[in-house]
Amino acid sequence: MPIKNRFAELLPEVTAWRRDLHENPEILFETHRTSAVVAKRLREFGCDEVVTGLGRTGVVGIIKGKSTASGRCIGLRADMDALPIHEETGLDYASKTPGAMHACGHDGHTAMLLGAAKYLAETRNFDGTVAIIFQPAEEGGGGGREMVDDGMMERFGIQEVYGMHNWPGMPTGAFAIRPGPFFAATDQFDIHLTGKGGHAAKPQDTIDPVVMAVIGASALQTIASRNADPVKQVVEVVTMIRSAGRRTT
Secondary structure: OHHHHHHHHHHHHHHHHHHHHHHOOOEOOOOHHHHHHHHHHHHHHOOOEEEEEEOOOEEEEEEEOOEOOOOOEEEEEEEOOEEOOOOOOOOOOOOOOOOOEOOOOHHHHHHHHHHHHHHHHHHOOOEOEEEEEEEOOOOOOOHHHHHHHOOHHHHHOOOEEEEOOOOOOOOOOOOOOOOOOOOOOOOOOOOOOOOEOOOOOOHHHOEOHHHHHHHHHHHHHHHHHHHOOOOOOOOOOOOOOOOOOOOOO
């Protein structure tokens, strides 16, 4: 199993890349350091082409196989951005950036794809072309869309794109896959509630928006749990209640 043995050899290097990225998280499109590190690595690996600035801070590396007779171009994609969370793990390689943390594992995704890029550039034991895609702003910024809007798919003739996501709880070395859609995108919407203030001794004279919000949040959760088959694909509603003011007492 030469592939397995080679990746085992690469493990310490991939781990070091991941920990460096974890120490230096960047949010949304501000992945300037991360993108520069990725581009530098891809050039060191000997990629045939390295393109930066797609989707603002996205990076694409092109690796051609020993043969390109098939004319196929497959994309392998990882996200690079972190979350606006302050890290308190106490790890030796914890985030050095206040208010930013790789809490969703994109540091691992980037490191793994760099490992794959190094292996593919070394061996080129395939027919066709591989586009190694590093995307910014997965966490709500639409970085993938911006890379596509910049003409990435047409520029490199990419026919299919494959990605993966870490999953805590899965056994080390195991992979999970299923047919059909999963890991749907997220959308946001706002619900504005208007109430009427009053005195705590006369709650009957008030229209309490806090109670409305609590009941509404509870009702939203039952859309999936009480109106849809839990075995089938459903939409999950996650609520965040913000107060625009305070009730007088």
